Amino acid sequence: MPRLILLMIWIYWYNGNITTITRIEPKGVCAIIIPWNSPVIMLAKTMGPALAAGNTVIVKPAEQTSLSALYIASLVKEAEFPSGVFNVVCGYGAITGSALSEHMDVDKITFTGSTAVGKLIQQASGKSNLKSVTLELGGKSPLVVFNDADVDEAVHLAHFAVYVCNGQVCCAGSRTFVQEGIYDEFVKKSAEVAAARVVGDPFNTKTVQGPQVNAQQLNKILELIESGVKEGAKLETGGKRIGNRGYYVEPTVFSNVRDDMRIAREEIFGPVQQIIKFKTMDEVIRRSNDTIYGLGSGIVTKSLDNVFTYSQAVKAGTVWVNCYFVVTPQTPLGGYKMSGFGREFGENALYEYTEEKTITIRLVNKNS
CATH class of the missing domain: 3.40.605.10 (Aldehyde Dehydrogenase; Chain A, domain 1)
Structure with missing residues (x-):
C-alpha cells in the first residue's frame, strides 16, 4: 500500500x-x-x-x-x-x-x-x-569419484587436482572421495602414481615437483602428515622430507581417512592426498559439505544424474565435472x-x- x-x-x-x-x-x-x-x-x-x-x-x-x-x-x-x-x-x-x-x-x-x-x-x-x-x-575441496568412472583416468585427474603447484593451491582437490566399489584399486594406483612423481630442482626439465615455499610451510606439512599417522590413517606412500637442503616433501598418499582427522579438515597446502571411502550419493554430499570451506569441488562419473544431483547439492563456488582446475575469464571464481x-x-x-x-x-x- x-x-x-x-x-x-x-x-x-x-x-x-x-x-x-x-x-x-x-x-x-x-x-x-x-x-x-x-x-x-x-x-x-x-x-x-x-x-x-x-x-x-x-x-x-x-x-x-x-x-x-x-x-x-x-x-x-x-x-x-x-x-x-x-x-x-x-x-x-x-x-x-x-x-x-x-x-x-x-x-x-x-x-x-x-x-x-x-x-x-x-x-x-x-x-x-x-x-x-x-x-x-582457503579451501578443503572434495573431488568425488563414482564407481562408473574410468579408474585410470580418475587416478590421474585426482593426482593432478592435489599435486599441481606442489599442492600449494587454495582450491586443490585434497579430499578425494572414492566410492567403495573401486576404492581399493584406486588407492593402489594412486600410490603408484605419487611414488613415481619426480621431485627436485625446478630448473631441471625432468622435475614435476619442486620445493615448498619456505621452512614454515615445510614444517606445517610434515606436522600434519604426522598427525594423520597418529590418528590412524594408513600412509600408502611418502610422508617424509627429502634430503636436508631445500624444502622438499615426498608426494604423500593416505587411505582409510576419517572425516574427523586433521588431515581431512585442515588445509595442508602441500603434496598430500587423502583418499576417503563412501557408499551413497546422499552420504558423499553430506560429507563433502561437512567443512568450513566451500571454494572448489569436483566429480568424476559417466552419469548425468550423478553430475546434476551432486553439482546442485555441494556448497562450493566451482564444480568441475570430469576435469579439474579449468578456469576461464568468462566464468566467475569464488x-x-x-x-x-x-x-x-x-x-x-x-x-x-x-x-x-x-x-x-x-x-x-x-x-x-
Missing part, C-alpha cells in the same frame, strides 16, 4: 515527467593483497579488472615473492601508465597489509590468502571506512562459507571494482 501511494503521488505531482540514469563509477583506490603461490597469475586476475574499471591500484605482494610484482611495475612504467595509477608497496602483512586495510583513503580491498587473515581484513574494514572487500580464502565472498572473472568481474549511482531527473515542461 505505501508503494502504491508513492506511485500515485509521483504520477500526480510530476505528471510522469521523470528520466532516471544509472551511472557506473570506479571505486577509487583499490588495494590488492596477493599471496605467494602463483604471484603473477594472482596479480593479473585482479589488477586487470581494477584498472579497466578506472581505478588506481596499490599492490601489496607477499613478502616471500615480491620481485614479480616489482617487475610488473617496471613494465607498467615502460608502458607509460600515468604516474600513480599502478603502485607496489612491499612489506609484511601484519604491518603493510594491515595499514592498507585500515587506511581511510583506500576504497576497496581484494585479498587472496588464508581465512584467518581474511577475517582480520574484514574487521579492519569495519573499523575504518567500511571499504568494499573481496576475499578468496567461494562459499569461509572460503570468502565476491567473485573474480565472469561478466560481473568489473562490478567488484565499481559503484552504481542512480541519477533521477525531472524534465521541466515549459507549457505546464
Whole structure:
C-alpha cells in the first residue's frame, strides 16, 4: 500500500515527467593483497579488472615473492601508465597489509590468502571506512569419484587436482572421495602414481615437483602428515622430507581417512592426498559439505544424474565435472562459507571494482 501511494503521488505531482540514469563509477583506490603461490597469475586476475574499471591500484605482494610484482611495475612504467595509477608497496602483512586495510583513503580491498587473515581484513574494514572487500580464502575441496568412472583416468585427474603447484593451491582437490566399489584399486594406483612423481630442482626439465615455499610451510606439512599417522590413517606412500637442503616433501598418499582427522579438515597446502571411502550419493554430499570451506569441488562419473544431483547439492563456488582446475575469464571464481565472498572473472568481474549511482531527473515542461 505505501508503494502504491508513492506511485500515485509521483504520477500526480510530476505528471510522469521523470528520466532516471544509472551511472557506473570506479571505486577509487583499490588495494590488492596477493599471496605467494602463483604471484603473477594472482596479480593479473585482479589488477586487470581494477584498472579497466578506472581505478588506481596499490599492490601489496607477499613478502616471500615480491620481485614479480616489482617487475610488473617496471613494465607498467615502460608502458607509460600515468604516474600513480599502478603502485607496489612491499612489506609484511601484519604491518603493510594491515595499514592498507585500515587506511581511510583506500576504497576497496581484494585479498587472496588464508581465512584467518581474511577475517582480520574484514574487521579492519569495519573499523575504518567500511571499504568494499573481496576475499578468496582457503579451501578443503572434495573431488568425488563414482564407481562408473574410468579408474585410470580418475587416478590421474585426482593426482593432478592435489599435486599441481606442489599442492600449494587454495582450491586443490585434497579430499578425494572414492566410492567403495573401486576404492581399493584406486588407492593402489594412486600410490603408484605419487611414488613415481619426480621431485627436485625446478630448473631441471625432468622435475614435476619442486620445493615448498619456505621452512614454515615445510614444517606445517610434515606436522600434519604426522598427525594423520597418529590418528590412524594408513600412509600408502611418502610422508617424509627429502634430503636436508631445500624444502622438499615426498608426494604423500593416505587411505582409510576419517572425516574427523586433521588431515581431512585442515588445509595442508602441500603434496598430500587423502583418499576417503563412501557408499551413497546422499552420504558423499553430506560429507563433502561437512567443512568450513566451500571454494572448489569436483566429480568424476559417466552419469548425468550423478553430475546434476551432486553439482546442485555441494556448497562450493566451482564444480568441475570430469576435469579439474579449468578456469576461464568468462566464468566467475569464488567461494562459499569461509572460503570468502565476491567473485573474480565472469561478466560481473568489473562490478567488484565499481559503484552504481542512480541519477533521477525531472524534465521541466515549459507549457505546464
